Amino acid sequence: MIEVGSPAPSFSLPDQDRNDVSLADFSGERLIVCFYPGDFTSVCGDQLALYQSVLGEIEEAGAKLIGISVDSADCHRAFSESLGLKFPLLSDFHPKGAVCESFGAYIPERGHANRSLILVEPDGIVSWTYESPPLEVPGANLIFDALSD
Amino acid sequence: MSDLGSARPPEPGAGDHVLGEGPSVIVYLDVCCPRCAAAWPFLSEVPASLCVRHFPVEPLHPRAPVLHRTLEAAARQGAFRPMLSRLLLDRGRTDDPHIWRAAEEMGLDVDRLRVDREQAEVVERVDTDFRSGLRAGVVETPAGFHEGVRLEGDLEEALRGIVGDGGAPGGV
Numbered sequence: 645m646i647e648v649g650s651p652a653p654s655f656s657l658p659d660q661d662r663n664d665v666s667l668a669d670f671s672g673e674r675l676i677v678c679f680y681p682g683d684f685t686s687v688c689g690d691q692l693a694l695y696q697s698v699l700g701e702i703e704e705a706g707a708k709l710i711g712i713s714v715d716s717a718d719c720h721r722a723f724s725e726s727l728g729l730k731f732p733l734l735s736d737f738h739p740k741g742a743v744c745e746s747f748g749a750y751i752p753e754r755g756h757a758n759r760s761l762i763l764v765e766p767d768g769i770v771s772w773t774y775e776s777p778p779l780e781v782p783g784a785n786l787i788f789d790a791l792s793d
Numbered sequence: 794m795s796d797l798g799s800a801r802p803p804e805p806g807a808g809d810h811v812l813g814e815g816p817s818v819i820v821y822l823d824v825c826c827p828r829c830a831a832a833w834p835f836l837s838e839v840p841a842s843l844c845v846r847h848f849p850v851e852p853l854h855p856r857a858p859v860l861h862r863t864l865e866a867a868a869r870q871g872a873f874r875p876m877l878s879r880l881l882l883d884r885g886r887t888d889d890p891h892i893w894r895a896a897e898e899m900g901l902d903v904d905r906l907r908v909d910r911e912q913a914e915v916v917e918r919v920d921t922d923f924r925s926g927l928r929a930g931v932v933e934t935p936a937g938f939h940e941g942v943r944l945e946g947d948l949e950e951a952l953r954g955i956v957g958d959g960g961a962p963g964g965v
Contacts, residue, residue: 690933693852698927701797727852783930788797 645748645760645773652677652764653746657712657734660720665710665732667768674707675764676787679749679757681778683715683723683733691759691781693727698784705791707763710734712749714741714756749775763790800928801941805844808918810873815841816955819938820948821926822846824861824880825854825887826934833881835949836935837874840956845877847922848934859910860887861919866909870901 646652652675656666667675678695680688692711695702702709711733715723720733736743736757744750744757751758761782763772772790776782802819805811818841822829836843847865849857860880867876879895880887896903909915926936930943937944937951944951 689853690850693850694927694932696852697850697923698797728855729852781932783799783932784927785797785799785930789799792798 645758645775646746646762646770648770648773650770651768652762652770653743655734655743655746657736657743658717659732659734660717660724662717665734667764670708670764671768672766674766674791676702676707676709676790677747677762677764678709678711679744679747679760679762680711680713681754681756681759682713683719684726687759687779687781688713689723689727692723692729692733694781694784695787696727696729696731698787699730702787702791705788707791712736712743712757714744761787761790797924797927799930800925802846802925802929802938804941805842809844809846810868812837812843812845812874813839813841815839816939817842817844818944818952818955819844819846821848821922821929821931821934821936822877822881823848823850823854823857823934824864824877825849825857825884827884828933829935830881830884832935832948833878835952837878839952841952845873846926847919848926848931848936849919849923850934856887858919860892862910862915863892863906865915865918866906866912867896867899867901869909869915870905872896872899872901875899 654667656664659665709731714736716737717735720735724733741750749757749760758775759778760775765771774782847861849861851858864876893903896906935948937948939955
């Protein structure tokens, strides 16, 4: 994983509606980046649904949330709609996993992102990272712990 | 700042729904969750003091919040356990007409049930449980806790370890 204290790598990726979203769009804001293995898997669905249920409070705490996986934008759209997600899912589809890799969140032998959370501060510096085993979902409480530090 | 940071689940208290007798276990359930439905025949018979808490995950199960409020409203008429069983074991019939019929068959006052499930206290009660689960790190249901510690792995196996081998045949 990227080291705490490092500048977050810049990126620009299409979201579920094929709109480009870049790190610079969140300049001046705290950003939670959620890397996850893949759309339409039960664990990832549980995870993102859980985060959607507290999205309002994440934003009240002064942060934005985005998800990133190697799935295509079209796949993201279907997945997002199936869960009613109100935060962007970014597609690291081509070149596959490049942004995930730049954050140290890519598992090359499996061809997808790991399951991790990264907090980027308003100045673009990574202040917190959390990587969990692929089948374990990081609780929403961990996000709020990080945001309260 | 939000109050959703990490915290152990509150010990069972006066407002909780506690079923059975034995070692104290807290379990967070979503009545629309198939894993909870599959676990219920065991959970309903496990020889434990089972504190059941609401954990409706709306993005996964859009109808879960109202069904949990209905369950809480049924509890006001002393029917927490039968309503919980009904919701978990007949998940294909949880639209309102089905629920009102089931409530009638349980001998509940349906008009009161309809009113109660919209009461602010009921909404808050369900939300309080959900938030305590979030703070305890619940990410999927069913999620069990014993002595404040999350039960990892297979819940049924973990509970058998707590209550001993003599516990819990299947049944409802």
